[in-house]
Amino acid sequence: MEKSLILVKPDGVDRGLTGTILSRLEGLGLKLTAIKMLKVEKELAEKHYAVHRDKPFFNDLVYYITSSPIVAAVFEGSDAVSRIRKACGATDPAQAEKGTIRGDFGLDIGRNTIHASDSPETGSAEVETFFKPEDICDYSRIT
Ligand code: IDP
Ligand code: MG
Numbered sequence: 625m626e627k628s629l630i631l632v633k634p635d636g637v638d639r640g641l642t643g644t645i646l647s648r649l650e651g652l653g654l655k656l657t658a659i660k661m662l663k664v665e666k667e668l669a670e671k672h673y674a675v676h677r678d679k680p681f682f683n684d685l686v687y688y689i690t691s692s693p694i695v696a697a698v699f700e701g702s703d704a705v706s707r708i709r710k711a712c713g714a715t716d717p718a719q720a721e722k723g724t725i726r727g728d729f730g731l732d733i734g735r736n737t738i739h740a741s742d743s744p745e746t747g748s749a750e751v752e753t754f755f756k757p758e759d760i761c762d763y764s765r766i767t
Pocket of ligand 2: 740742
């Protein structure tokens with residue numbers, strides 16, 4: 625089944641939006657299969673954002689995601705990746721539609737409240753970056 629890693633970024637956790645965000649994703653009928661709160665170490669942040677290592681905002685990205693605790697979770701389901709990306713909205717909250725997570729809660733392009741995997745392949749890889757295989761729980765979701 626397709627997997628997506630989501631991270632409730634520091635601005636989401638700090639403003640008490642974790643439950644609201646997870647609830648929206650559960651509301652899509654997707655299955656929550658792993659969840660944890662953590663303070664991201666620099667090494668993990670650099671691995672997670674490696675694709676952006678040559679971008680001018682890379683250091684800010686790593687600094688921000690390591691600045692305060694986040695909540696990492698895995699959601700599974702058919703088309704989980706694209707459905708979650710749609711629920712998140714555009715990267716820049718100023719461009720994101722109302723009714724999307726970033727459109728409703730994002731503060732600016734850095735503090736845009738949520739990370740979500742952008743393809744099934746990155747979904748699987750990002751889940752492995754944040755979770756051990758034994759951390760993933762399987763059960764039957766009643767829709
Ligand atoms: P995504 O989170 O929508 O997949 P990416 O292009 O993968 O967007 O960028 C990763 C994160 O880097 C974004 O969520 C955003 O917080 C940040 N970011 C992207 N573009 C910029 C930028 O031009 N300036 C500052 N931060 C950016
Ligand atoms: Mg991305």
